Amino acid sequence: MQDREPPLFSFGIIADVQYADIDDGSNFKKTRKRYYRNSLKLLQTAIDAWNVEKVKPSFILQLGDIIDGFNKTHNASQSALDTVLRECSRGPPMHHVWGNHEFYNFSRDALLSSALNSKCHSGQLLDNHDFYAYHFSPAPKFRFVLIDSYDMGILGHGESSDKYQLSLKYMKNHNSNEDLNRPPAFAGPEFNGGFSQDQLQWLDEVLTKADKMQERVTIATHLPVHPLATEPQALAWNYPELLSLLQAHRSVVCYMAGHDHDGGYHQDPATGVHHLTLEGVIETPPDSQAYGTVYVYEDRMVVKGNGRMRDRELMYPEGLAG
Template sequence: MKDLHSSRPLFSFGVITDVQYADVPDGRSFHGVPRFYRGSLAALNEAIAIWNDQGSDLSFVIQLGDLIDGRCPRDQAPAAAREIVAAFDRFRHGHVYHTIGNHCLYNLSRGQLQEILRIDGSFYYDFVPHPGFRFIVLDSYDVSVLGGSSRDHSSLAMALLDAKNPNVDKNSPLGMAPEQQRFVAFNGGIGDAQLQWLDRKLREAEDRNERVIIACHIPILRESTYDDTLLWNAEEVLRVIHRYDRCVVASLAGHKHDGGEGVDEKGIHHRVLEAVLECPPGENSFGRVDVYEDRLELLGTGRMRSATVFFR
């Protein structure tokens, strides 16, 4: 058995997802789950304070989408998003990387999000936090009716939903077969140009003997999530990832608020992280990930479950 305490991590980072802040009264999801819109800001501030107390051990933070909630009034959305970004800016020990989610796009345009999140260019990008490791951040609303990355992609998304989802309410999977339930308006997909970019980045990483961690708001493995919270073209993305034998070691996602996990056919661990939004006052959901030569150790706080992921 491997000794999990035999060495110090190579680097560590913070993780959090689905803050979904809004200055509105608490409510419930479509399934009746309580949601604490105002309290999520306090929870985020607590996470930042704890990460700061952990000192320079944390190299960066990555948030996996849905900074504000769709219930945030449109005229208040830019200020609410800036308030959340200002909280992240109080993290003292490194950069904060952002992934966009569906709630980010309900009341904010891509242009507004680029300005508020200070993302210069595409919402899919990569970075190298430590020699031998690369993060690839995907834009899971590249093809989307909520605000695709181009007019053509928005039109493609509308045509896809019309063809795949027979319901008048395109947010509803009612009556659809399980494998078709992903085709709802609050999900999205990854376009051809992004898939080609992903292929190039994975080829580069494999050539450089780098290990890769994928970050995407919508889960990309069906076994890790519900049928209606899966990326539209998840199998296509996995086919690209699986071209590279030992490159990708883990995938992190949000979107499914109660979390999930699964291991795909190539042994890649897919972890869906638990949301901040559904934490009542006094509870929280965030974590730190310690990265070693042979594994990731997710140390969760509150609702976020801890896990150890050994590399293949």
């Protein structure tokens, strides 16, 4: 895809690094290899490449699971996080999404006080709520919204909290595994997390303002919400509610997520919204890659993928182009 005019700006995308200083392993089903140490090398080469691009990315979207849950069992959570954050600091500013592996390693309070709280350290608009979500505008008429797909769930919440108890009840009704963070035998989204009604209301308000300002909005989080952009076991719990919310707002052009290491894509015909699920670094062989750079234009976004991540042209829905 050749573009004759320069982009308005660009940004990088990467997901599911899941670094750990341990030997290679496999996924739950023992069907895929996971390259725990090599994932750091792929992150390093991605940052090296972003640093020398002709149009250097304005920022990077890191879509969750930056370190692996095995770090917790090796008492290496903080050291692993420090290692990946040292690499991240060499490149453009990074906006961090929180995934399940962040919560395997840290409590929600610990994450809020860490460098993974890019809401706090970005200098961008801060909102007073108990979920990890914020938005920023890197250029006029463009807005990026990071949302918390583990706002509801048993991960990260204290056992005495209302959200934990409500989530535990939901999971026990849908998942027969003793380890509730392991997918049920018949794959479904119940072992993941979801969005509270408070967060959905907050997002509705953000998008309503974006509609009025005629902004083009990209939403970033860890869990996908469109069944045709991922496998069923990767979906957020209440994905239909999030989809309905997107369908009610004309400003949204793209929804980006991770979690499903195979990646995926679907354009919703009802809205024109592009649902892009990023391939995971952790299951990417050492001789390949899994990151991208997105070039933003008046009428489209162009994804230049590397390795497993393919190139895509994402035209804005009718009425938002130009």
